[in-house]
Amino acid sequence: MSEPSAVAHKPHVAHEAHHEELGFWRKYVFSTDHKVIGIQYAVTGLLFLLFGFCLMMLMRWQLAYPDSPLPLIGGLFGESRMPGGTMLPEFYNELGAMHGTIMVFLGVVPLAVGGFGNFVLPLQIGAPDMAFPRINMASYWFFFLGGVTMLASFFVPGGAAQSGWTSYVPLSVIAGTGQTWWLIGMIFLITSSLLGAVNFITTTIQLRAKGLTFMRFPFFVWAQFVTAFLLLLAFPPLEAAGVMQLMDRVAGTSFFLPTGLVVSGQVVQVAGGGNPLLWQHLFWFLAHPEVYVLILPGMGIVAEVIANNTRKPLWGYRSMVWSLIFLGFMSFIVWAHHMFMTGMGTAMAAFFQTTTMIISIPSVVILTALIISLWGGSIRFNTPMLFAVAFLPMFGIGGLTGLPLGLNVADIPLHDTYYVIAHFHYVVAPGTIFALFAGIYYWYPKATGRKMNEMLGKIHFAGSLICMNVVFMPMFLVGLAGVSRRLYDGGAAYDFAQPVLHWNVVSSWGAWTLGLFQIPFIFNFFWSIWKGEVTDANPWQATTIEWTAPSPPPHGNFVTAPEAHRGPYEYSVPGAGRDFVPQSEG
Amino acid sequence: MEIPYTVELRRDTGLNNGKIGIWLFLASEVMLFGALFASYILIRTGATSWPRGDTILNVPLATFNTIVLISSSVTMVMAWASLMRHRFGTFRLYMGATVALGGVFLVVKYFEYSHKFHDHLFPSTNNFLAIYFTLTGLHMLHVMGGMAVNAYFWGPGAKLWKTNPEWFTNRVENSGLFWHFVDLVWIFLFPTLYLL
Numbered sequence: 094m095s096e097p098s099a100v101a102h103k104p105h106v107a108h109e110a111h112h113e114e115l116g117f118w119r120k121y122v123f124s125t126d127h128k129v130i131g132i133q134y135a136v137t138g139l140l141f142l143l144f145g146f147c148l149m150m151l152m153r154w155q156l157a158y159p160d161s162p163l164p165l166i167g168g169l170f171g172e173s174r175m176p177g178g179t180m181l182p183e184f185y186n187e188l189g190a191m192h193g194t195i196m197v198f199l200g201v202v203p204l205a206v207g208g209f210g211n212f213v214l215p216l217q218i219g220a221p222d223m224a225f226p227r228i229n230m231a232s233y234w235f236f237f238l239g240g241v242t243m244l245a246s247f248f249v250p251g252g253a254a255q256s257g258w259t260s261y262v263p264l265s266v267i268a269g270t271g272q273t274w275w276l277i278g279m280i281f282l283i284t285s286s287l288l289g290a291v292n293f294i295t296t297t298i299q300l301r302a303k304g305l306t307f308m309r310f311p312f313f314v315w316a317q318f319v320t321a322f323l324l325l326l327a328f329p330p331l332e333a334a335g336v337m338q339l340m341d342r343v344a345g346t347s348f349f350l351p352t353g354l355v356v357s358g359q360v361v362q363v364a365g366g367g368n369p370l371l372w373q374h375l376f377w378f379l380a381h382p383e384v385y386v387l388i389l390p391g392m393g394i395v396a397e398v399i400a401n402n403t404r405k406p407l408w409g410y411r412s413m414v415w416s417l418i419f420l421g422f423m424s425f426i427v428w429a430h431h432m433f434m435t436g437m438g439t440a441m442a443a444f445f446q447t448t449t450m451i452i453s454i455p456s457v458v459i460l461t462a463l464i465i466s467l468w469g470g471s472i473r474f475n476t477p478m479l480f481a482v483a484f485l486p487m488f489g490i491g492g493l494t495g496l497p498l499g500l501n502v503a504d505i506p507l508h509d510t511y512y513v514i515a516h517f518h519y520v521v522a523p524g525t526i527f528a529l530f531a532g533i534y535y536w537y538p539k540a541t542g543r544k545m546n547e548m549l550g551k552i553h554f555a556g557s558l559i560c561m562n563v564v565f566m567p568m569f570l571v572g573l574a575g576v577s578r579r580l581y582d583g584g585a586a587y588d589f590a591q592p593v594l595h596w597n598v599v600s601s602w603g604a605w606t607l608g609l610f611q612i613p614f615i616f617n618f619f620w621s622i623w624k625g626e627v628t629d630a631n632p633w634q635a636t637t638i639e640w641t642a643p644s645p646p647p648h649g650n651f652v653t654a655p656e657a658h659r660g661p662y663e664y665s666v667p668g669a670g671r672d673f674v675p676q677s678e679g
Numbered sequence: 680m681e682i683p684y685t686v687e688l689r690r691d692t693g694l695n696n697g698k699i700g701i702w703l704f705l706a707s708e709v710m711l712f713g714a715l716f717a718s719y720i721l722i723r724t725g726a727t728s729w730p731r732g733d734t735i736l737n738v739p740l741a742t743f744n745t746i747v748l749i750s751s752s753v754t755m756v757m758a759w760a761s762l763m764r765h766r767f768g769t770f771r772l773y774m775g776a777t778v779a780l781g782g783v784f785l786v787v788k789y790f791e792y793s794h795k796f797h798d799h800l801f802p803s804t805n806n807f808l809a810i811y812f813t814l815t816g817l818h819m820l821h822v823m824g825g826m827a828v829n830a831y832f833w834g835p836g837a838k839l840w841k842t843n844p845e846w847f848t849n850r851v852e853n854s855g856l857f858w859h860f861v862d863l864v865w866i867f868l869f870p871t872l873y874l875l
Contacts, residue, residue, distance in 0.1 A: 221680055224696040287707055295699045298692060299684045325707050330714035337718065340813055345803030348722065348810075366726050366806045371718055378714070649680040 123234075125226035126648055130233050131212025132540060135533075138204030139618075141240065142526070143611070145195035148188045150604055155180045156583035157601035174252070185581040186255035187271070191243070193258025194275065197383065198282050199240050201525055205390035206286075206324070207236065209532050210293055210317045212540065216639035216646065217311050219302030219655040219677065224295040232288035239281030246274035259380070262349035262372040266341045267356055276339045283332045286324045293321035302638060302677070305657035308414070309676070311637045312400075312407060312661070315414050316393025319421040320386050327382035327425065334375035341367075370435055377428035385424045387521055389417065391484065391528030392459055398481035398531050399463055401635045403470025404672050406662040409462040416455035423452040433504045442501040449499035456492055460485065476550030480531035483558050484524060491519030494569065509579065512572025515565045523561040530557075530614070538632045542644040543625030549617040556610030563603030567596035636673050637661050686846045701853040705860050708821075712864055715817070719810050719871065730807050732873040735800065737791060741873045744787045745865065751780035752862045755829075755855045762848040767840055774833040774851075777858065781826040788819055811872050818868060821861045828854045 115124075124130060154163050160179055167178025174184040215223055223229045246253040251269030254260065265272050297318045301310075310318075337348040345363065349372050352365030400407045407413065429437060429445040464485055472478065494516045497503040507513065530553075538544050574593040576584040583597045584590030631640040638657065642650050655677040663674040684695050692699075723729050732738075758773035795801075795808070802812040832851055839847040 222682060224682060224684075225700060226682065228700075287704070290707070291700050291703045294703055295696050298699060299689050299694070299696050300682070325703060326710050329707050329711035333711055333714035333718065336817065337715075337813065340802060340809065344809075344812070345801070346809035346813070347803075347806055348718065348813075364803060364805045364809070366722065368722055368725055371721050374721075375714055375718070 123230060125222070125230050127211050127215050127223045127226070127229060128540070128646060128650075130229050131208050131210070133233055134203050134211055134236070135208030137237065137240065138200055138202075138208055141195050142200035142204065143615075145192050145200050146608065146611075148192040148195070150608055151180070152185060152188045152192065153601035153604045155185055155581060157598045159582035159585045180581075182581045183252065183255060186257075187247070187252045190254045190257050190260075190275075191247070194243065194254070196521075197258060197387065198279070199236075199243060201387050201521065201529070202286070202383075203236055204529055205525065206293075206317065206320055206386065207233065207289060209313075209390055209394065209529070209536070210289070210320075213532075213536060213639060214293065214314055214317050215296060215300065216539070216642055216650060217314050217637050218297060218300060218305055219638045219651065219657065220296060220300035221649045221651065221654075222300075223292050224299055225292050228288050229292050232285045232292065235281050235285035235288065239278045239285060242274055242278035242281060246271045246278065249274060259376055260338070260372075261376075262338065262341070262369045263351070263354055263356075266338065266349055267361070273339065273342055276335050276342070279335050280332060283328045283335070286328055290321040290325035290328075293317055294325065297321075301657075302654065303656045305638075305676075308411070309657050309660050310414075311393075312396035312410065312413060312417075313390075313393035315417055316389045316396075319417050320389045322421055323382040323386050323389075323424060327379045327386075330375045331379035334372055334379075338372065370432075370437065373432050373435060374429070377431045378425075381428040381431065382424045384517075384520070385420060387525050388488070389420075391488075391525040392417075392463075394528045394532035394535070395463060395481045395484045397635075397637065398477045398535050399466050400662040400664065401535075401633050402473045402475065402478035402481070403467055404473075404664045405466060405470045406660070406664060407462065408465040408468070409458075410660070410662070413459050413462050416458040420452060420455040420459075423448060423455070427452050430499050430504075433501050434508045439501075446499060446501045450496075453492070453496060453499070460489060460492065475534075476545070476547055476554060477531045477535035479551065479554045480527045480534065483554070484527045484531065487519055487523035487527060487561070491516060491521075491524050494519065506575070507572065509577055510572035511568040511576050511578050514578050515568035515572055518565050518568070522565065523558070527557070527561075530554075533618075535633070536639075537621065537625075538628045539639060539642075539644050539646070541622055541625070542628060543621050544628050544632060545617050545621040545625055549613040553610060553614040553617070556613075557607060560603050560607035560610055564600050564607060567600050567603075571596050571600075631675075634671070634673050636663055636675050638675075638677050641675060641677050686843065686849065695849060697849055697853050701856050705856065708860060712814075712817075712867075715810075715814055716867070716871070719814070722806055722810065726806065730805075732807075732811075732871075732875060735807070736811070736873050737794070738873050740787055740791055741869055744784050745869050747780050747784050747787070748862045748865050751777050751784070752859050754780065755858045759848065759851050759855050762840075762844070762851055765844070767837075770851075771833060771837070774829060778826050778830050778833060781822055781829070784822060785819065785826075788815070814868055814872065818861070818864055821864065825854070825858045825861050829858065 121129060124133075151163070162178030163175065163180070164178075167175055170184070174181060211223070211229065215221070243253075249270045251271055253271040254265070254268065254275035256265035256268050256272060260272065260275065297314060337346070340346040341348050341350060347364045347367040349369050350361065350363050350365060350367040351369060354361045354363070354365070396407055396413070427445060427448045429441060430449045433442050467482070494512070498507055498513060498516060534545055534550055571584070571593045572578075574590065576587070576590045576593065580586070583594065585594060628644060630642065630644050633640070638655050641655055643652070656679070657676050658679060659674065659676055661676055663676070665672045666674050682696070683689075685697070686695060688695055754773045754776040758770050758777060761767070761769040761773055800808055802809045832847075832854060836850070837847070839850070
């Protein structure tokens with residue numbers, strides 16, 4: 094086995110004589126290069142995450158100190174939203190609905206799938222680009238339009254959507270104009286994700302390098318591959334539901350409006366005969382697979398980072414892959430566990446409770462395999478690894494606290510309480526978002542040729558880990574006390590909530606401190622572009638194919654088309670000269 | 680930079696990129712229309728009364744439209760087959776006919792719609808008409824999309840035939856797959872809405 098010289102990894106710019114120079118707009122704005130599109134997605138997604146977080150920080154003021162004027166910035170929001178700096182319930186509802194929508198559809202998914210998927214997946218399978226580069230560009234710009242529509246909806250009369258990120262009917266049908274904008278925005282976002290999903294699947298099947306069989310895929314590739322199928326097949330029913338809700342609002346149909354619906358003491362003059370449960374079924378048919386769209390790319394990132402930093406192969410790679418595929422299938426038949434309280438009947442509830450218990454098995458297999466992968470490794474605790482390791486218990490808490498919600502009987506007292514908020518935020522916030530941070534620190538050198546600062550990274554990590562738990566752990570207590578998640582005063586109006594109200598203050602201060610601890614990250618992210626430590630093509634001594642491309646990779650990615658000769662995680666192979674054997678090394 | 684397997688087939692999958700892409704797209708379309716058909720079933724089974732389609736809708740016109748769309752699928756296949764036999768002239772003829780038949784379908788649909796509006800039958804009138812207008816409207820958008828793509832291959836897109844005939848033939852085949860899908864949706868729509 095020959096030692097590959099560092100020279101072989103240097104970009105051969107002169108070699109690319111046929112490489113045409115593109116203008117600024119074609120190169121950085123309307124680019125068809127998967128790496129540029131990936132970075133566009135990632136940066137836009139990060140901005141939306143920050144924006145969605147700001148909405149939440151505003152809400153946390155109202156929850157901690159109901160009806161007291163917000164100091165300093167309270168006057169900026171206008172008399173129609175916060176008269177005298179005190180938040181109106183309508184504005185609180187707006188913030189809540191848009192926080193959910195923005196975090197899920199404009200923040201996490203675009204970053205996890207659009208950002209990491211676009212940037213890393215083609216590199217990891219040794220492809221020169223996506224299978225359909227122009228469709229890829231269209232996917233980003235549809236997403237962008239969707240984002241603009243959502244943001245613009247804050248400024249229409251009556252403000253943005255106020256019916257929750259779930260947009261339950263009939264509330265959403267009789268709501269103000271913002272809801273129409275929400276629906277149009279969603280149709281843009283669904284189009285974007287459809288184009289992305291077709292591209293990801295085709296690219297994975299067709300453009301993988303010679304010798305890269307499916308069981309030689311890095312786990313991240315598998316995660317993106319399964320995620321793309323979920324996006325492809327689960328989103329269209331929501332599109333159908335969105336079209337029907339749009340018809341209800343604009344054309345006066347009654348798909349979701351039952352006969353004799355009374356609003357403010359008046360019977361609504363519509364044809365009637367509609368079914369409000371239909372919306373919930375169609376919505377959750379998307380939104381449960383969507384939960385796995387949120388978590389699977391995160392698991393993929395964590396698997397890469399853990400294998401790399403334990404210097405060991407992943408434990409149980411095959412079981413993990415089969416679990417992933419099984420999880421993908423099962424995620425389509427668990428949706429109604431969100432609807433135990435709708436009176437859909439015990440037979441239905443029993444079925445969905447059973448499938449829900451079954452789907453927890455593959456998740457546990459993957460999580461356990463990742464934990465066992467740590468065993469006996471000589472672990473390098475760099476920033477990506479810290480985030481990846483923290484993901485395991487945080488996702489574990491989120492996952493395990495979900496089990497009582499999946500059981501019909503246990504769900505009844507917990508439904509719609511802060512317990513549910515705590516549960517899914519543990520999955521998505523210190524779970525997925527930690528995995529995404531791990532991925533940013535891990536692949537940053539590939540995108541820029543420089544490492545992010547370790548010291549700032551560790552401050553960011555420690556602060557975020559503590560604050561996340563301060564924010565969400567108290568919500569379990571508040572939820573178990575029975576406080577509903579939908580109250581704009583955090584429960585202050587109810588006697589039974591009084592003993593737990595102080596936890597709202599703790600959560601809020603946790604959230605604001607969490608905001609402060611993102612400042613080192615934001616600074617680090619930009620500072621390192623110019624001042625970070627310069628690295629070679631493979632700073633982490635990793636095995637997967639993306640690290641054989643120059644950093645940053647040129648248009649077309651690889652100097653010579655790579656070939657895969659072995660599995661993805663050949664670390665610490667006995668008898669090898671180094672503790673890693675790259676997948677593409679002949 | 681060239682994307683591999685845009686035209687030639689990858690040996691181990693036996694497919695080119697476009698073929699996989701279009702089938703994935705169609706899978707997602709099946710889920711879209713599937714959800715609407717499922718909603719139709721749910722709303723109809725929950726309704727106290729539901730009109731039979733032929734008491735409100737014009738069955739002869741829809742039958743005519745069914746024949747038009749099926750014919751257009753035939754001309755679509757002939758257009759692709761002409762390219763396979765390297766007869767560009769006949770391709771133009773058949774592709775033109777496909778687009779024209781799509782146009783006939785739209786014209787008939789226009790008369791159907793305006794007749795309903797004239798009789799004060801709107802989507803808001805009842806849920807039968809709501810689902811009728813939603814399903815046929817969405818289908819109509821698909822017909823327009825398919826016509827736009829086919830018209831492009833009939834007109835400016837046909838330049839590709841001169842430089843890369845194989846690629847052009849593949850593209851026409853993929854657009855044909857979409858057109859057949861649109862046809863197939865109508866074949867489900869017609870009995871569901873007009874006859875049952």
